Amino acid sequence: xxxxxxxxxxxxxxxxxxxxxxxxxxxxxxxxxxxxxxxxxxxxxxxxxxxxxxxxxxxxxxxxxxxxxxxxxxxxxxxxxxxxxxxxxxxxxxxxxxxxxxxxxxxxxxxxxxxxxxxxxxxxxxxxxxxxxxxxxxx
Numbered sequence: 001x002x003x004x005x006x007x008x009x010x011x012x013x014x015x016x017x018x019x020x021x022x023x024x025x026x027x028x029x030x031x032x033x034x035x036x037x038x039x040x041x042x043x044x045x046x047x048x049x050x051x052x053x054x055x056x057x058x059x060x061x062x063x064x065x066x067x068x069x070x071x072x073x074x075x076x077x078x079x080x081x082x083x084x085x086x087x088x089x090x091x092x093x094x095x096x097x098x099x100x101x102x103x104x105x106x107x108x109x110x111x112x113x114x115x116x117x118x119x120x121x122x123x124x125x126x127x128x129x130x131x132x133x134x135x136x137x138x139x
Contacts, residue, residue: 002030008103012063014134017103034076036060037086103132
């Protein structure tokens, strides 16, 4: 059984990710562990860690429901606000992933891409990496 680590936040319910999950399922049995970094919202003047974690948990719950509708075996967690730290934490508790799926917003609006996350992940994670670019999905 292939095990996928999925890292996403605003793009968690995107069609790009859903199509990738379908493709993975078509190749055989697999499991998805979804990590939603509790990143800070930029659309408010102030923020709290509790609010960020609550928003991330809502996105995670909705995504896990959607994965279940697709027939995917999936679980997940809210991770550190820093995506690279969230990846590292997930790998410490689940060291047996076969592939990492990183879903970001498009260049220009993606904070993760501006922070050079894609290259930092490639340098620090010894897993095959699939990078998906998706539009944000608003509830």
